[in-house]
Amino acid sequence: MNKVVASADEAIRDVGDGSIIMLGGFGLCGIPENLIRALVRKGSKNLTTMSNNAGVDGFGVGLLLAAGQIRRHVGTYVGENKLLESMVLAGKIQLDLVPQGTFSERIRAAGAGIPAFFTPTGVGTMVADGKETREFDGRMYVMERALHADFAFVKAWKGDRMGNLVYRKTARNFNPMMATAAKVTIAEVEHLVEAGELDADSIHTPSVYVKRIFQGELFEKRIEKRTLRKAG
Amino acid sequence: MPGAADNAMNKPGKDIEKRERIVNRIARELRDGFYVNLGIGMPTLIANHVPAGMEVILQSENGMLGIGPYPAEGEEDCDLINAGKETVSEMAGTSYFSSADSFAMIRGGHVDLSVLGAMEVDEKGNLANWMIPGKMVKGMGGAMDLVAGARRVVVAMEHTTREGAPKILKTCTLPLTGVKVVDTIVTEMAYIRVTDRGLVLEEVASGLTAEDVQRATGATLVVAENLKVMES
Numbered sequence: 029m030n031k032v033v034a035s036a037d038e039a040i041r042d043v044g045d046g047s048i049i050m051l052g053g054f055g056l057c058g059i060p061e062n063l064i065r066a067l068v069r070k071g072s073k074n075l076t077t078m079s080n081n082a083g084v085d086g087f088g089v090g091l092l093l094a095a096g097q098i099r100r101h102v103g104t105y106v107g108e109n110k111l112l113e114s115m116v117l118a119g120k121i122q123l124d125l126v127p128q129g130t131f132s133e134r135i136r137a138a139g140a141g142i143p144a145f146f147t148p149t150g151v152g153t154m155v156a157d158g159k160e161t162r163e164f165d166g167r168m169y170v171m172e173r174a175l176h177a178d179f180a181f182v183k184a185w186k187g188d189r190m191g192n193l194v195y196r197k198t199a200r201n202f203n204p205m206m207a208t209a210a211k212v213t214i215a216e217v218e219h220l221v222e223a224g225e226l227d228a229d230s231i232h233t234p235s236v237y238v239k240r241i242f243q244g245e246l247f248e249k250r251i252e253k254r255t256l257r258k259a260g
Numbered sequence: 261m262p263g264a265a266d267n268a269m270n271k272p273g274k275d276i277e278k279r280e281r282i283v284n285r286i287a288r289e290l291r292d293g294f295y296v297n298l299g300i301g302m303p304t305l306i307a308n309h310v311p312a313g314m315e316v317i318l319q320s321e322n323g324m325l326g327i328g329p330y331p332a333e334g335e336e337d338c339d340l341i342n343a344g345k346e347t348v349s350e351m352a353g354t355s356y357f358s359s360a361d362s363f364a365m366i367r368g369g370h371v372d373l374s375v376l377g378a379m380e381v382d383e384k385g386n387l388a389n390w391m392i393p394g395k396m397v398k399g400m401g402g403a404m405d406l407v408a409g410a411r412r413v414v415v416a417m418e419h420t421t422r423e424g425a426p427k428i429l430k431t432c433t434l435p436l437t438g439v440k441v442v443d444t445i446v447t448e449m450a451y452i453r454v455t456d457r458g459l460v461l462e463e464v465a466s467g468l469t470a471e472d473v474q475r476a477t478g479a480t481l482v483v484a485e486n487l488k489v490m491e492s
Contacts (some may be wrong), residue, residue, distance in 0.1 A: 054322040054323075054341070054343075054345075054359070055341065055345040056338075056345075057322070057323075057339060057341050057345070058339065059339065078284070080359070082477065103399065104400065104401050104402070105397055105398060105400070105401040106354065106399050107398035107399065108345075113396045116396070117396065123397075123405050125397060125400060127398045127400055127401075127402070127404035127405050128359065128363065128400075128401050128402035128404075128405060129321075129362075129363030129366060129367055129402060129404075129405030130404075130405065130410070131359075132358070132359040132360040132362070132363050133360060133363060133364075135360070136360040147367065147408075148367065148408040149367065149404045149405045149408045149409070150404050150407065150408070150438075151439060152386075152436060152438070152439030153404065153435065153438065153439070154435050154436075155400075155404065155439065160443045185339075195356075196339045197324075197337065197339040197340045197350075197356055198320070198323050198324050198339060198340055198341055198342075198356060199338075199339040199443050200323055200356055200357070200358055201322050201323050201358065201359050201391035202358070202359045203358075204358040204360070204361065205358060205360045207386040232358075249338040249339070250338070251336060251338045251341075251345065251347060252341070252345040253341075253345045253346045254336055254347055255330045255331075255336075255346040255348075256330055256331060256332065256333050256345050256347070257329050257331065257332055258334065
């Protein structure tokens with residue numbers, strides 16, 4: 029078994045036009061930036077991307093938008109992206125907005141073999157339009173379906189050659205669920221280590237979910253809103 | 261939490277004074293041991309007003325319990341942000357988790373208090389705060405899950421729009437974020453509780469009468485028998 033690939037380009041060699049791709053990250057925190065850059069180089073088109081945000085103009089998923097590679101985006105908040113706004117208004121891209129807890133649970137469900145579930149989130153709002161609702165113990169719930177993908181691009185702090193992953197701080201976010209919900213999960217890591225070097229009790233994503241892993245070449249790890257306390 | 265006000269307070273003096281009054285009043289709802297989610301913007305400022313000697317744990321829906329103050333210059337960490345994508349710091353006892361775990365915590369009723377802003381609230385406790393038809397929709401983020409799942413939902417907002425139109429209405433006109441989800445509304449004018457017998461005006465700001473508040477409100481207020489002056 030060898031899951032280690034040499035580069036992001038090799039890792040995405042079979043990402044064809046029309047693929048459905050999940051991308052980890054919250055804002056610009058914990059995004060698979062090496063895989064995104066490789067996907068821009070490869071130029072795959074008509075993609076469906078699933079990611080909490082859509083990057084910012086000129087970075088993260090914003091690079092795929094600028095290259096015209098995305099046909100449909102599924103996410104929860106896209107407020108930081110003027111290009112996306114103009115593309116939506118021009119009808120060049122389909123945007124599906126989902127409540128964040130429903131988004132994360134739909135992805136988790138897909139990875140866990142649960143086709144649908146009932147949630148209280150969004151009952152009585154536009155989000156529930158056309159969906160089955162049901163009362164349990166006196167409260168109304170709406171049925172939401174699992175969300176699957178062809179590929180998941182995840183970013184971890186450390187990973188071993190077996191595919192075990194450890195995330196760091198709030199860069200974990202959607203990465204663990206997405207790693208479970210795709211046919212092919214590709215992990216880019218800041219530190220690729222030998223099997224046995226990670227503490228087995230502290231693994232966040234067990235190796236079974238990861239098909240390919242590589243050490244990222246360049247992590248810019250851009251900060252979206254640098255907020256500091258006053259000196260003194 | 262010193263410093264949390266630095267970035268959200270770039271507003272004219274009158275607005276700062278209004279906001280301080282709202283934030284101070286909501287801070288008095290905090291109790292020792294509470295787990296609290298503070299929305300982006302004005303609610304974030306409540307972190308600066310936790311009463312001395314009280315331990316309140318702040319939840320960030322991107323996967324963190326125990327948000328510390330903004331970092332000092334040079335200590336910012338791109339892997340450590342809050343749900344507003346601002347750099348933050350840890351405190352003793354901080355924990356990190358995935359987005360699915362974060363929203364399980366929220367929907368599961370483990371968060372004691374959620375404070376968030378609103379465009380409109382109505383007398384049934386319906387809340388609208390995520391979209392204006394005809395304008396670019398940025399997404400609901402985690403708001404729908406928070407109002408559906410938190411044990412108590414407090415709305416922090418200015419009493420009227422900039423044009424002076426009421427934001428507390430008989431029936432919301434904008435698309436809803438949640439149905440019958442708001443427990444308490446705190447504005448610079450009043451403290452109002454949503455009850456089965458309608459909106460109960462429990463406190464008015466110093467110098468105002470119940471009639472003043474009613475004139476600025478689009479729904480009929482039930483004046484509490486022991487109407488108090490709002491302490492802040």
